[in-house]
Amino acid sequence: MTDRCKSWIVGAILLAATSATAPDARAQTQTDSAAASATYSGYRQTPTLEGPDGVVTQLDEGDVRTQPVLSFPKVEAFFQPFFDWKARINKDYGLKLQFSYQVLYQGTNEDVPYTSSTAGRAQIQGAWTLVDRGGKNPGLLTFRLENRYTIDSEIPPSQFGFQFGSLTPTGGGFSDFGFAWTELAWRQTLMDGKFKFIVGKISATSWYNGYALSSPMTGFQNTGLQSSLTKPAPGRGIGGGIGYQFNPNFVMVAGVHDANAKTADNPFDTIHLKEFYYSTEFRWYTTTPDRSKWDQVRVQFWYQDPLEEKGTPAGYGMTFAASHLFQDRYMPFILGGISNGEASTFQRDLIAGLGIGFDTVHRTASDVLGVAVGWGDPYAPQLREQYTAEAFYRFQLVQRVAITPSVQYVKNPSANPNRDDAWLWGLRARVTF
Template sequence: MADAQSQSTQPPKTHSGYGVSNSLEGGDSVVEDLSVDDIAVDPVLSFPKIEGFFQPYFDWKKSLNQRFGLQLQLSYQALYQTTNEDVGETNALADRFQIQGAWTLLNRGTKNAGRLTFRLENRNTINSDIPPSQFGFQFGSVAPSGTGFSDFGLALTELAWRQSTFDGRFKFIFGKISAISWYNTHALSSSMRGFQNTALQSSLSKPAPGRGIGLGFGYEINPNLVVVAGVHDANGKTAENPFDTIGQKEFFSSVELRWYTTTPERARYDKVSLQLWHQDRLEDSGTPSSIGATFAASHLFNDRYYAFMLAGVSDGKASIFEKDVLAGVGIAIDTKHRINSDLIAFAVSWGDPSTEALREQTTAEVFYRFQLAERFVITPSIQYVRNPAANIGFDDAWLFGLRTRWTF
């Protein structure tokens, strides 16, 4: 698997010495980005002079971490999507620039560290009327085809305190955080490194509040059994002031039990999880109180073949689907005798909407993540939607995309 180097018994080679993350979160995570994106890979093209030019910058990052416990990362990503379907807009392009970091201020170098995490980002459309996050809605899909590539401008999307106690067995987080990256995810859930369509990142039978004020914790019952739970602002909006909605006192609550089927070091890949959730009634929108459950299972075979399956059911109108199932596979590609840096992945989902007026929808996506140069990745993709739920005028639709990402 492309990121399996971070889970091997030998410490991976890194640019800034950040090491392997012990986060309990999925793809949309500051600490996961800091760890995974710092791993050095073997690209197709090598530019020694350019790498030499940037080396003092990475040495400076390493010194910040060693002296002050401050880890920093910058990234720039762009997504272009197009379709040949007869819809209003046939092209969508947006970019996303991020500055994020983790500053260990308590008990640095121990298992009971406390750190401040943050993410500042800027998302904008480029020469298009709509961003990729809205592109699929044109032909009636109820799942965003370009997750994470919206158009809200500059915003502080995370500011949180993370603390570990009891020799690292108990972890908690409080602040402006994600309510969805903690639960029912798989190793290819990241919209920056994995699938682009939301329906293939996690079960859409659970609600998806934006980033708002939340409290979460994880407890290691034993090395292979962990419980993760949290309470989040159900009205949170990622790009807005979290204090604007927390006063409504309407919450999304969740508890998830995880079993790591092999070793904790392979927790990202080899696990089974069961989540139970509840969301309060939302007065402004009239959304009734809702409950539900999700299930996920995944395994990495021979450090190359990754298989996953997720499913969920719900009672209420808080989620897109009343029930859904998704499954997929990722295959690491050994090119030019390199360590596995490239990845081809395919997944398909079926969902039955929670709104009776909508029809069942099937969504599929295939992508190839191509490590062109050190810290620069291109990812072409194809998406197919069968029976778009909100538009009986379409039997199916095709989307073609190209995502680029540069981390430094």
């Protein structure tokens, strides 16, 4: 890896922005003008049922202007023509694009073979509206091309915690598979927005049991704190799903996914096995739909076919998640699940935590502190219960660049009965264009 690549220590917290719906043309023009001034390329918020790691979510949130610690007006003026070009291709062709790069460093003082690990993750992603652009029933082609790789490290952060026996990856989202198409899918809205479906190569995990801090790029890094691990976690592969809005506050999401999928592999290599992961999730948005990212209650029911080649028996279970944003600043959350355990990491788990937005001298709630604690009970009797904790502080250093230091603690690592606990720290950075 070149020194130039190693120097990309960059990142971004991009908070969600919602667009108002205007009753007449004049109000709509005012809304568009306000949205343009609050964004880089004028992207308006597109309703989505996916979590914070989804393509559509990241495109819109990544376009929101944020107030950084440091401001360089001349640098911003230099890059503005690029964002003007993005605005033009969206206006003329319905194509939204985003380029991002994120890097994660993790280190520890524990007695393990490798005391540090660093990996990069470069992405190009987009959404191309080819049907009913500007209407109530748009059809979008979404895509994401990634390159994940280690930087001067023998193992990636996704494997770092396994060294001391943790069952949960401490560096989720930062593996080492090189280049891969991790999404290529068609998303269609029908019935004036009440019914949606998606089909293609998609994630089987980011749709269910998520909350605002689930993304490994902007939220918690430990996979065991991002969602319940009582449900299976196949890689990105061929799948499909539907979402139906019974009323503004009650939604159902259901999907079928290739249970053998591996994110970096050809999705057609395993679909012929006809072994699937099935899921149905019910969501109650406790306040208004535009606050559904924060104010929500979810209950998921799932079943996975037996995986014959892997020797994994059939599994089933349920998960739940709940969160609420108080005073636009404090977001407590709780999630967990229960299953027969044979198809997932834990048979029971429970996670609770708090996200806090902080005012700074010239900014309002631009920084975010996240703290969470999790407990997991593995299915195998020889594995003990594991406790996991993480704290991170995410701050906007300059426009489109965020820095996130963090610390993790693992008590009773399940796969290592000879170790009582382990500490590690991390530094994550992200830049978006």
